[in-house]
Amino acid sequence: MTLITLVRHGQTDWNLARRIQGSTDIPLNETGRADALAAAELLSGTSHHAIYASPLVRAHETARIIAERLGMVAPATTHDMREREFGEGEGLLVAEYLERFRDWHSAPSGAESLDTVRDRALGALDVIARESRRRSAPVAESVIVVTHGGVIRSLLHHASSGSLPREGDVLRNGSLHRFEAGPGILRLLEPIAI
Template identity: 40%
Template sequence: MRLELIRHGQTDWNAADKLQGSSDIPLNATGREQAHAAAELLKDFDWSAIVSSPLGRARETARIIASQLGIELGAAYPELIERDYASREGTVATTKIPDEPNADFPDIEPRASVAHRGLGALRDIRETRLPLDGEDSNIVVVCHGTIIRFLLSAILGREVGHIHNAAASTVEWADGGWRVLSINGALVSAAS
């Protein structure tokens, strides 16, 4: 099973570098264009399903892609919601965002929790879709940059950089575990 992890298109808060987290901020016009461009990149593959985070920006991105590819919009998985930045949502981070809560980010969701949710979502998608689509299926998963980054980092065992709006990163279930094939559309070598 192969999953194409797509970060949602741009929002006004993305454009202003504001932390969105679990705030439900809609796509802007650029974000909608990015969703159409993502669908164009995916058009030459056979997709069994498209699923997403339940937040509006991810759901709309998924809806645009599904419509353009002619596939049904599937389930929303709550585990795919973006990292909760709590009291810092809607603000611009002026310092590095920590893995754990600290004085500057007192109530953010810890990194381990986000990675755990993300990996749990991949497990749930696999368990839900496998009986419907089979082991050789390809599924588009639209969610959020930080959760994608943290789950890819957890799979690879090393830090993954920024995930771009509407960029695709590919993971594959093989030999009883997930492996990362690409990040932001760039292939990941077996040695990395």
């Protein structure tokens, strides 16, 4: 089994404004860089063998900050851990989005469904876990993956059989969630900080 810690990227100006980012490539702000350092501090008590990041700059910069702080090599990019594509919903304020599309389950034109996000993220984690097992078998390896709120939500929902996240739960920027992954298995171990 591979231990995988999912980290939500640090804050951006669009997070602060409550604007839908999706695949729009928005950089971290200063608070976001502090979020990355805080996540690195939470991760510092455990040995980690590899770090991966979504290709979007906000996730990749968060991963670089964590890697530097923990003395790790630069993060590898994993394309399928990118945020949900919101199509014509990208750039809207959250209130505007909900007014126009009613809920998060509706898929605006050009948007990915939540099932699609879950499936591609599960596929990416399966590849990461397989690479990890090749490097470290039979010892469990610990891997960090820096990704996005929508991706983490879809994986929490999957791993908890729909009981998490609860209605109204906020996944903070820089929050951590630890999973155990194996062939066809993703099990939530603990939310470290949400």
